[in-house]
Amino acid sequence: MPAAIKGSITIEGQSVTITNPDKPLWPEQSITKRIYLEKLAALSPYLLRYLRNRLLTVIRYPHGVEGKSFYQKNAPEPLPPFIRTVIHEDINYISLDGLPGLLWLGNLAALEFHPSLHYAGSSLPCEWMIDLDPSREVEPRIMEATAIVGEVLKSLGLSSVPKTSGATGVQIIVPIKQGVTFDELRKVGHLVGRYVTEKHPGLFTLERLKKQRGDKIYFDYLQHYRGKTLAAPYTPRARPLATVSTPLTWDEVIRNVSPEEFHLLNIEERLRVMGDLIEQLPPQPIELVIAGLR
The missing domain is CATH 3.90.920.10 (DNA primase, PRIM domain)
Known part of the structure; x- marks a missing residue:
């Protein structure tokens, strides 16, 4: 500059x-x-x-x-x-x-x-995002939870990219073709959310009220909707360590990386080496999953 x-x-x-x-x-x-x-x-x-x-x-x-x-x-x-x-x-x-x-x-x-x-000017989603929101400020299980959701999506034929929120949570991004609606994605999100909470009741919750979640991770499929926002990929965050919302590889998730590892002082080198992991993933066949729910 x-x-x-x-x-x-x-x-x-x-x-x-x-x-x-x-x-x-x-x-x-x-x-x-x-x-x-x-x-x-x-x-x-x-x-x-x-x-x-x-x-x-x-x-x-x-x-x-x-x-x-x-x-x-x-x-x-x-x-x-x-x-x-x-x-x-x-x-x-x-x-x-x-x-x-x-x-x-x-x-x-x-x-x-x-x-x-x-x-702007559209009512259709650009991509699909699931937000995993910890109830605790420090949540050592967040990558475990991310890996579980990633495997469920994979079982549905959907590849995805996890990214740190830059704060405490993780969002899982599924690229999609234009034409899918927010309501259709909510139905798939509810299906996945119910499945992981039933399989791992000590880890996930669908409870929206934070005071009633205990120490569970909120599987938030509702935030992805018209009029709502989520932290952009690569946005800095106003956290003490200047963390950046960073897309991850699934190998990094399995290795239990910490969101604090990715910040303004080292993100340039990572991007030079890895590029944009989200852009590298083509649109996924979410339409097939939606059709199966009809």
């Missing part, structure tokens, strides 16, 4: 204002805003793939991860000319087109990117 000149950088022909480049955003990792913007630029070929043409919610931390935060759905004013917005249900969402917009948001201390699960 070009060095800041008089408080701005030129990216793809657009001038992006940079303020307070030395402000600490992740103090524990010594990551300043300048470093963060450099890492965002390196992540952009991967992160933007899952943000483009979607309705974007960001979480901003004006004083870094140790300060207060707020969710932002409505695009903040004033907007630079390279930011495109889309009105959906009376909210003026940002819909990112490229790196200038990503860095503009990074300068506003947007540390997390949570896109809609459908494209």
Whole structure:
């Protein structure tokens, strides 16, 4: 990324204002805003793939991860000319087109990117995601649970890619062809969720209320729906170690990797070696599973 000149950088022909480049955003990792913007630029070929043409919610931390935060759905004013917005249900969402917009948001201390699960103007899902949400802050069984769900999907003829949420959970992603509906995916999700909770009642739960889950991992098939969001692949997270939501191999899941192993200071090297594991998986025949439920 070009060095800041008089408080701005030129990216793809657009001038992006940079303020307070030395402000600490992740103090524990010594990551300043300048470093963060450099890492965002390196992540952009991967992160933007899952943000483009979607309705974007960001979480901003004006004083870094140790300060207060707020969710932002409505695009903040004033907007630079390279930011495109889309009105959906009376909210003026940002819909990112490229790196200038990503860095503009990074300068506003947007540390997390949570896109809609459908494209702007569409009511159909872009992919299918199952969210495994631990009830405990530290959950040593999360990779065990992930492997179990992966095997069930495989038994249905569906390959998938697990990814860390960057926090405590894991999402399992199944690429799909356009045309499948959210409601159809919910039916498959409910089927898989019931199966794993019946087979492993001490590990999984379908209970939505956290206070009633005990120490079980919530198999959340309901979050994947219109109007909802999940952490984008490759989004940074506002956690002390600057973790990044990272796609995994199934071998890594079996080895019980920790989500804390993947962060802003090492994600570039991983991507150089492994590329985007999600993009490498073709759309799966979910239509056959849906047809079998009719």
